[in-house]
Amino acid sequence: MKIGAFAELTGVSAYTLRYYEKKGLLFVKRDQNGCRNYLAEDREWGQFLCKLKATGMLLRDIKRYAQLRYNGAGTIAERLELLLKH
Template identity: 45%
Template sequence: MTYSIAQAAERSGLSIDTLRYYERIGLVDPPARDSGGRRVYTDDDLGWLAFLTRMRTTGMPIRMMREYAQLRRRGPATAGRRKQVLLEHRASVRERIAELQASLDVLDYKITHYEQIEHTYVEGITA
């Protein structure tokens, strides 16, 4: 199946401007064009966009995404380096998750503390 740029944007959750930007910086191969010269995206293109979106969500820098995209274009011979890029990024994601978990623990502690204060205050008023 094929999609216009507007349909690809809607399905991917990215803006049309972002799709054009990704194409301009080499994250996305230039899509095929229809007889009117309009971009035509495929299901494979949408799958790649979904992967890129996941990587951005995890905080992967554009620089690293570009390296990965360039390696992907070169085919199976680059599988080892692509795996290494993902392993390195996974390590940084795990570090970030640990940082977020520590922050969440502090939030939980403070919320529990304030709940105890509120409970003590309400009991003091009603006693």
């Protein structure tokens, strides 16, 4: 799905999605032409990022959480600790 459709689906602006990607909070697959191609599972993550931000979590902590998330299920305990600390 292209960025415009994804922005509409999630309620997050295309500008914000690009910012999240630039800051390493969101990793988006690209097609052969280099265009962003958002997947269904990216929707929940994009919405969750907004919720983390709404809690007042610092960007560096959100970035750490994102890195842990992309590293897989083995990081669940660390992610929970980060949330509880916040």
